[in-house]
Amino acid sequence: MTAGRPVPPPDELARRRPLLRVSHLSKTFIGTKALDDVSLEVAAGEVVAIVGQNGSGKSTLVKLLAGIHQPDPGGAIEVSDGSGRLVPLGRDGSGLHFIHQDLGLLPMLSTTENLDLGRPLGRRWITPLHRNAEHARAAELTRRFGAAIDVRAPVAQLSPAERAIVAIARALDGWQHPDNVLVLDEPTTAFHRDEVSRLFDAVRRVAAEGAGIIFISHRLDEVRALADRVLILRDGRQVAESAGGELDDASLVTAIVGTSVAEGPPTAAATGPVVLSVDALRGRHVHGLTLSVRAGEVVGLSGVLGSGREDLNALIFGAQRPTSGEITVAGNRLPPGDMVTAIERGAAFVPADRHRHGAVMTMSMRENLTLPGLRGLPRRFGAIRMSAESDEARRWARQVELRPPAPDRPLSTFSGGNQQKVVLAKWLRTSPRLLLLDEPTQGVDVGAKAAIYRLVQQAAAQGSAVLVASSDAKELATLCGRVLLVDQGQVTGELTGAALTETALAHAALTAAPTGRAPREESAS
Amino acid sequence: MTTAATREVTMPDSDSDRGRPRLLARLRRSMSIGNASALYLFVLLFILFALWEPATFLTVQNWQVLLDNQAISGLVAVGLIAPLSAGVIDLAVGSEAGFGGILVAWLLADHGVPIPLAILISLIAGGLVGVVMAVLITRARIPSLITTLAASSILIAVIDWISGSQQILNLGTSFQDIATNELFGVTYPVYILAAVSLIVWYFLERTALGRRVRATGGNVEAARLSGIRTARMILLATITCGVIAALAGVLASSQLATGDPTISQSYLLPAFAAVFLGSTQFQGGRFNVVGTLVAVVVLAVGVKGLQLAGAPVWLPDLFNGVALLAAVGFAQYQRSPTARTAAIRRVLRLRLGERSAPA
Numbered sequence: 040m041t042a043g044r045p046v047p048p049p050d051e052l053a054r055r056r057p058l059l060r061v062s063h064l065s066k067t068f069i070g071t072k073a074l075d076d077v078s079l080e081v082a083a084g085e086v087v088a089i090v091g092q093n094g095s096g097k098s099t100l101v102k103l104l105a106g107i108h109q110p111d112p113g114g115a116i117e118v119s120d121g122s123g124r125l126v127p128l129g130r131d132g133s134g135l136h137f138i139h140q141d142l143g144l145l146p147m148l149s150t151t152e153n154l155d156l157g158r159p160l161g162r163r164w165i166t167p168l169h170r171n172a173e174h175a176r177a178a179e180l181t182r183r184f185g186a187a188i189d190v191r192a193p194v195a196q197l198s199p200a201e202r203a204i205v206a207i208a209r210a211l212d213g214w215q216h217p218d219n220v221l222v223l224d225e226p227t228t229a230f231h232r233d234e235v236s237r238l239f240d241a242v243r244r245v246a247a248e249g250a251g252i253i254f255i256s257h258r259l260d261e262v263r264a265l266a267d268r269v270l271i272l273r274d275g276r277q278v279a280e281s282a283g284g285e286l287d288d289a290s291l292v293t294a295i296v297g298t299s300v301a302e303g304p305p306t307a308a309a310t311g312p313v314v315l316s317v318d319a320l321r322g323r324h325v326h327g328l329t330l331s332v333r334a335g336e337v338v339g340l341s342g343v344l345g346s347g348r349e350d351l352n353a354l355i356f357g358a359q360r361p362t363s364g365e366i367t368v369a370g371n372r373l374p375p376g377d378m379v380t381a382i383e384r385g386a387a388f389v390p391a392d393r394h395r396h397g398a399v400m401t402m403s404m405r406e407n408l409t410l411p412g413l414r415g416l417p418r419r420f421g422a423i424r425m426s427a428e429s430d431e432a433r434r435w436a437r438q439v440e441l442r443p444p445a446p447d448r449p450l451s452t453f454s455g456g457n458q459q460k461v462v463l464a465k466w467l468r469t470s471p472r473l474l475l476l477d478e479p480t481q482g483v484d485v486g487a488k489a490a491i492y493r494l495v496q497q498a499a500a501q502g503s504a505v506l507v508a509s510s511d512a513k514e515l516a517t518l519c520g521r522v523l524l525v526d527q528g529q530v531t532g533e534l535t536g537a538a539l540t541e542t543a544l545a546h547a548a549l550t551a552a553p554t555g556r557a558p559r560e561e562s563a564s
Numbered sequence: 565m566t567t568a569a570t571r572e573v574t575m576p577d578s579d580s581d582r583g584r585p586r587l588l589a590r591l592r593r594s595m596s597i598g599n600a601s602a603l604y605l606f607v608l609l610f611i612l613f614a615l616w617e618p619a620t621f622l623t624v625q626n627w628q629v630l631l632d633n634q635a636i637s638g639l640v641a642v643g644l645i646a647p648l649s650a651g652v653i654d655l656a657v658g659s660e661a662g663f664g665g666i667l668v669a670w671l672l673a674d675h676g677v678p679i680p681l682a683i684l685i686s687l688i689a690g691g692l693v694g695v696v697m698a699v700l701i702t703r704a705r706i707p708s709l710i711t712t713l714a715a716s717s718i719l720i721a722v723i724d725w726i727s728g729s730q731q732i733l734n735l736g737t738s739f740q741d742i743a744t745n746e747l748f749g750v751t752y753p754v755y756i757l758a759a760v761s762l763i764v765w766y767f768l769e770r771t772a773l774g775r776r777v778r779a780t781g782g783n784v785e786a787a788r789l790s791g792i793r794t795a796r797m798i799l800l801a802t803i804t805c806g807v808i809a810a811l812a813g814v815l816a817s818s819q820l821a822t823g824d825p826t827i828s829q830s831y832l833l834p835a836f837a838a839v840f841l842g843s844t845q846f847q848g849g850r851f852n853v854v855g856t857l858v859a860v861v862v863l864a865v866g867v868k869g870l871q872l873a874g875a876p877v878w879l880p881d882l883f884n885g886v887a888l889l890a891a892v893g894f895a896q897y898q899r900s901p902t903a904r905t906a907a908i909r910r911v912l913r914l915r916l917g918e919r920s921a922p923a
Contacts, residue, residue, distance in 0.1 A: 379793060
């Protein structure tokens with residue numbers, strides 16, 4: 040720090056100055072290499088987009104930058120210290136500012152109050168706030184980013200883009216020096232199409248002031264519109280880096296998905312009778328959807344967040360109450376919102392969030408396994424015959440290759456993959472006619488994934504009709520015999536046979552129009 | 565998430581991994597310090613007070629009195645297990661007992677209702693309190709903490725209204741006999757506690773119904789999505805608690821030969837302390853009957869010993885409060901093996917990180 044401050048370089052040079060340098064960054068979790076030798080440089084005034092599928096390492100990279108994970112030895116993250124030198128990233132992550140998908144705003148507080156939250160108020164904590172001055176300051180700050188908003192209104196009343204701008208303004212407000220990098224992690228997921236440009240204007244203004252931007256998105260049109268450079272991640276590796284304008288959709292998709300797409304074993308052609316038929320179903324995000332699934336068939340649901348893909352299974356099962364429409368399982372009508380009857384008629388539902396909806400983590404594997412079918416257990420004097428239940432739990436533990444094979448352990452002590460196998464097993468045990476799966480392998484390791492696919496295909500072979508809603512194109516291409524494309528709450532297309540490839544699915548999802556519906560807090564209620 | 569969630573905890577493999585655990589091994593495991601700390605605490609307290617106050621502490625009479633006194637608060641604690649298992653934090657349990665006690669006294673002394681009918685009405689009233697609370701929790705979706713806190717205040721108002729804030733006397737000797745008559749040296753409430761405990765234990769630990777109640781308490785959403793009618797489970801649990809608490813209140817009035825409008829307070833905290841301390845015992849963090857009964861005795865011995873040693877009157881309150889905090893703190897620690905190992909790992913990684921950092 041004793042060295043004299045460098046002479047301020049000329050303006051053009053200042054804009055080329057690197058603000059963030061990531062070199063040879065890797066991250067290994069037990070069993071998987073989530074990120075493998077990724078290097079990246081962000082200069083002042085530059086917008087760098089990072090794209091990739093689920094599981095490509097995007098989130099890991101963000102978490103490394105944020106200091107949530109520690110990188111493997113050998114990798115380094117350096118940020119500018121404000122005087123043009125790059126120094127190792129401090130533990131507090133200063134110099135890097137993150138706008139996550141949920142923005143981290145308090146919805147009941149006004150814009151002004153939200154902006155004030157990030158600011159140290161110093162010794163003023165006991166003296167009254169100067170409300171008008173605060174409001175004026177907040178209004179000026181947000182106007183810099185092109186947002187004319189009522190800073191006194193709760194941020195819950197703002198549009199998604201306005202909220203994002205408030206979040207950016209708050210991040211900017213805390214900057215100590217101009218050399219900063221703003222990381223935007225899928226900020227537009229909740230946006231209307233016409234709102235995206237408002238946010239992009241704001242982002243360009245931030246870049247014009249000399250900050251570096253990292254922009255993470257899964258929408259290719261946005262990436263091409265905003266980014267100066269694009270970094271493509273696949274399976275944790277950096278597969279390509281190119282200028283934003285150079286790539287068209289097709290070559291981007293190929294780079295993202297990869298060319299060596301291993302197709303899974305083709306699922307046997309559907310020959311059984313129709314088990315599930317859904318007619319003109321309406322509910323949250325679902326607008327008059329019609330489909331049918333035959334016995335022995337594994338049908339996929341593909342669509343972006345908010346398309347209705349993530350709500351359909353819950354609506355069919357009755358975890359969410361449909362507003363209209365008809366659902367029949369094997370000829371029996373399911374009353375809306377009645378899960379008990381749905382289960383009696385042979386429906387089974389594996390929700391996406393196993394911690395909140397899928398399992399009782401404090402109970403043992405055995406108790407979770409038998410929960411949906413307690414009535415079927417052998418009893419004596421009204422009591423469950425523990426030995427029979429234990430035998431059954433051990434049989435299922437073998438069946439699903441539970442590791443460790445200890446059915447009496449609390450479920451919380453198993454790995455995510457093993458927990459998910461138990462959630463699947465508890466429904467397979469009821470021999471369901473209809474198996475509804477939401478994101479069946481989310482947060483699951485490779486071995487458990489294979490086991491889950493095998494179990495699902497076995498269930499189909501035994502005559503279950505299976506409906507899989509997934510955001511993972513590879514999964515749908517591997518697991519399903521037929522995939523329905525869902526958009527705006529309706530089925531808009533179908534891929535089957537040779538046309539059903541990961542590339543085709545990824546292309547359909549990546550080029551789908553934004554739906555303009557904010558994803559509310561995910562909940563099955 | 566891009567990564568496999570690898571949070572598996574490697575615990576020493578129990579022998580249940582291979583076939584059925586042998587009886588001896590199972591006994592050894594269930595008697596380990598971590599699993600049955602209250603029993604060891606009991607032994608410790610016993611030795612301590614036996615040495616400190618041998619003349620009074622080591623008498624048969626002392627233990628008879630202790631059991632008689634604790635039967636009623638034990639009953640309240642056992643009743644409280646049901647709602648807690650279903651995920652309802654029932655802060656009204658003390659007032660429910662007080663309500664049952666005052667109602668039976670009022671019916672007997674002021675209205676001359678026959679004893680069996682008066683008791684029956686009190687128990688039904690206790691059950692109805694449970695029904696109202698369950699409806700508020702499941703239909704009006706008021707959090708159980710708020711519902712029961714408010715219900716507790718309302719019940720205390722009702723108690724004062726019924727009794728005119730006065731003790732109700734002249735309950736009749738045959739009513740007093742219920743809680744004071746002895747069989748083999750201990751009073752009837754001890755046997756009533758044993759019977760009620762057995763029933764609650766059987767339902768909670770052995771039947772499908774109990775399993776559903778515990779699943780509701782463990783994760784109400786997951787239970788609902790498994791086809792369990794969770795509102796019914798909560799209803800069942802609050803009714804059970806209301807009836808048992810009312811029964812405890814009836815016995816208290818019988819034991820005191822008085823309808824006392826002020827007893828509510830004295831049952832709430834000991835019951836919570838016992839159930840939470842009990843949850844750290846035997847069953848690895850779940851509310852259970854055996855652990856609760858052990859905890860009732862341990863806490864009573866602690867209080868009793870201190871009283872015999874001449875501790876001031878405010879000491880039982882202090883003891884119960886500290887015991888509740890200690891029990892819940894310990895339960896939290898015990899319930900999250902992941903948090904524990906994560907803490908250890910963090911420390912280890914820090915050390916390793918320092919070593920592997922380039923010089």
